[in-house]
Amino acid sequence: MTDTALPVEVRGLIRRFGERAMLDGLDLDIPPGQFVALLGASGCGKSTLLRVLADLDQDIAGTVRVARRRAIAFQAPRLLPWKRVWRNVSLGLPGRPDRAKSVAALDEVGLAKRADVWPKTLSGGEAQRASLARALVREPDLLLLDEPFSALDALTRLTAQALVGELWQRHGCAVLLVTHDVSEAITLADRVLVMEHGRIGYDAPVALDRPRSTGDPGFVALRTELLGRLGVRV
Numbered sequence: 001m002t003d004t005a006l007p008v009e010v011r012g013l014i015r016r017f018g019e020r021a022m023l024d025g026l027d028l029d030i031p032p033g034q035f036v037a038l039l040g041a042s043g044c045g046k047s048t049l050l051r052v053l054a055d056l057d058q059d060i061a062g063t064v065r066v067a068r069r070r071a072i073a074f075q076a077p078r079l080l081p082w083k084r085v086w087r088n089v090s091l092g093l094p095g096r097p098d099r100a101k102s103v104a105a106l107d108e109v110g111l112a113k114r115a116d117v118w119p120k121t122l123s124g125g126e127a128q129r130a131s132l133a134r135a136l137v138r139e140p141d142l143l144l145l146d147e148p149f150s151a152l153d154a155l156t157r158l159t160a161q162a163l164v165g166e167l168w169q170r171h172g173c174a175v176l177l178v179t180h181d182v183s184e185a186i187t188l189a190d191r192v193l194v195m196e197h198g199r200i201g202y203d204a205p206v207a208l209d210r211p212r213s214t215g216d217p218g219f220v221a222l223r224t225e226l227l228g229r230l231g232v233r234v
Helices: 046-053 085-089 099-108 124-136 154-171 182-188 217-229
Strands: 008-017 020-030 035-039 061-066 070-073 142-146 174-178 191-196 199-205
Touching: 008 046, 020 046, 020 199, 035 046, 035 182, 046 061, 046 142, 046 174, 070 124, 085 099, 085 124, 099 124, 124 154, 142 154, 154 174, 154 182, 174 182, 182 217, 191 217, 199 217
Parallel strands: 035 174, 035 191, 070 142, 142 174
Antiparallel strands: 008 020, 008 061, 191 199
């Protein structure tokens, strides 16, 4: 994997598990600052692609070029229970833990006052926000989000979606969001992709003004098209 002028530049990516090609000649470009949502059936390879882009899976063929400064937030917050929240945010940063920098990142997600607590005292939504702060403190050019809202209740999920949208606009990094939620994809993204048979089978721009309404005719039409691509007829 090498650095690139684009946050993501992938050509002919193949990732096999035994005889099965989970990723089978996949091509993908993501330009700077673009918010991309990735949809697809369970087990189609969405999370595998994110792991490859995060350099967590190197058993691949093809060409993968990704921005050197990148960060990932997973479905589970993965906070270390024996470290205070601010120390979790600073994990992996070069040099000594920087409390001021970590607290500034926590402040962006509304958790500055929780910097010194133990992770077990956080709610599910707070823990996920701490995970986002840990990603943003790295000032990434590419932010990878692997279904970060799926374990949240409906109201907390909406709040988290709005927060991610605000943070993206503030930081201007490229984002690749893996999600099963079609409405979430349309609400947040500039562009929605659908994975089919190990490749990007559908690539649709989201030409809707922000903030977006689920009742907008353009929103409804795109949602219907995407659901159809996913095999759901409405």
